[in-house]
Amino acid sequence: MLLQVQDIHTYYGLSHILFGVSLEVDRGECVCLVGRNGAGKTTTFKSIMGLAAPRTGAVLWKGQPIQGNPPFAIARSGIGFVPEERAIFPDLTVWENLDVAHKLGTDGRSPWTVERVYEIFPRLEERKNQMGGTLSGGEQQMLTIARTLMGNPDLLLLDEPSEGLAPLIVDAIGELVLQLKQEDVTILLAEQNLHFSLAVSERAYVIDDGRIQFSGTTAELEAHPEIIQKYLAV
Numbered sequence: 001m002l003l004q005v006q007d008i009h010t011y012y013g014l015s016h017i018l019f020g021v022s023l024e025v026d027r028g029e030c031v032c033l034v035g036r037n038g039a040g041k042t043t044t045f046k047s048i049m050g051l052a053a054p055r056t057g058a059v060l061w062k063g064q065p066i067q068g069n070p071p072f073a074i075a076r077s078g079i080g081f082v083p084e085e086r087a088i089f090p091d092l093t094v095w096e097n098l099d100v101a102h103k104l105g106t107d108g109r110s111p112w113t114v115e116r117v118y119e120i121f122p123r124l125e126e127r128k129n130q131m132g133g134t135l136s137g138g139e140q141q142m143l144t145i146a147r148t149l150m151g152n153p154d155l156l157l158l159d160e161p162s163e164g165l166a167p168l169i170v171d172a173i174g175e176l177v178l179q180l181k182q183e184d185v186t187i188l189l190a191e192q193n194l195h196f197s198l199a200v201s202e203r204a205y206v207i208d209d210g211r212i213q214f215s216g217t218t219a220e221l222e223a224h225p226e227i228i229q230k231y232l233a234v
C-alpha cells in the first residue's frame with residue numbers, strides 16, 4: 001500500500017473532529033472520500049499532510065509512519081496536496097506559475113514538464129502568458145492541479161476540485177481526472193459531489209461526522225441507495 005491511514009483522531013484545539021478514520025490507497029488507484037460539508041474530508045487531508053497532525057493513530061506512507069512530521073517534509077516525500085482554496089500566484093503568468101512549481105519526483109525523475117502539462121491542459125497553453133489571477137474559476141482549478149503535478153508527486157490529494165464550478169466545467173475537470181488516471185497518477189479525491197466521484201473512482205469511502213461509515217467499490221456504494229440517502233443526500 002502506498003498510503004495507509006490507521007485509526008486517526010484529529011482535533012482542532014479542544015474540538016474532536018476525526019474519530020478513528022482509516023483508509024488506504026494503493027499505487028495506480030483513484031479512491032474517493034465522499035461526504036457532506038463539514039464531514040471531515042479536508043481535516044483528513046490535513047491530517048495526512050501534517051497540517052493538522054492526528055493526536056492518535058498512524059499515517060503510513062510507503063510503509064513508514066509520517067504522522068507528526070512537518071508538512072514540508074511530507075510534501076517532499078511525494079504527496080501532492082491540491083487544497084480547496086485555489087493556490088495559484090495571481091500576479092505570475094500561467095507559465096511562471098507552472099515553472100516555479102517544478103520539482104523532481106522522489107525517484108529523481110521528472111515525468112511532468114510544462115510541455116507535458118500543456119498536452120493534458122491545452123487551455124493552459126492558450127493562456128500561458130496571462131496572469132493567473134485573470135483566469136476563470138475552472139481555469140484556476142486546472143492550474144492548481146497542474147502546479148501540483150509539476151512537483152512530480154507519487155500521490156495526488158484532490159480536495160473538492162468540482163466545488164463552485166459550473167456543471168460543464170465540472171465535466172471538464174472529470175475528463176481531466178480520467179486522463180490523469182491514464183497517465184498512472186494515483187489519486188485520493190475528496191468530494192461532496194457523488195456523481196462526479198463515482199464517474200472517476202474505483203473505490204469509495206463515505207465519511208460523516210468524522211467517522212468512516214462505508215467503504216467499498218463504487219459499484220457497491222451505488223448498490224446501497226440507503227447509504228447514499230443517509231450520508232450524501234443534500
Ligand SMILES: Nc1ncnc2c1ncn2[C@@H]1O[C@H](COP(=O)(O)OP(=O)(O)O)[C@@H](O)[C@H]1O
Pocket residue numbers: 012015017035036037038039040041042043044
Ligand atoms: N480550523 C478549524 N478549527 C475548528 N474547527 C474546524 C476547523 N476547520 C474545520 N473545522 C470543523 O471540523 C469539521 C470538519 O471540517 P472539514 O474537515 O473542513 O469538513 P469537509 O472538508 O468535509 O467539509 C467541521 O465541523 C468544521 O466546522
Ligand SMILES: [Mg+2]
Pocket residue numbers: 041042043084159160
Ligand atoms: Mg473540505
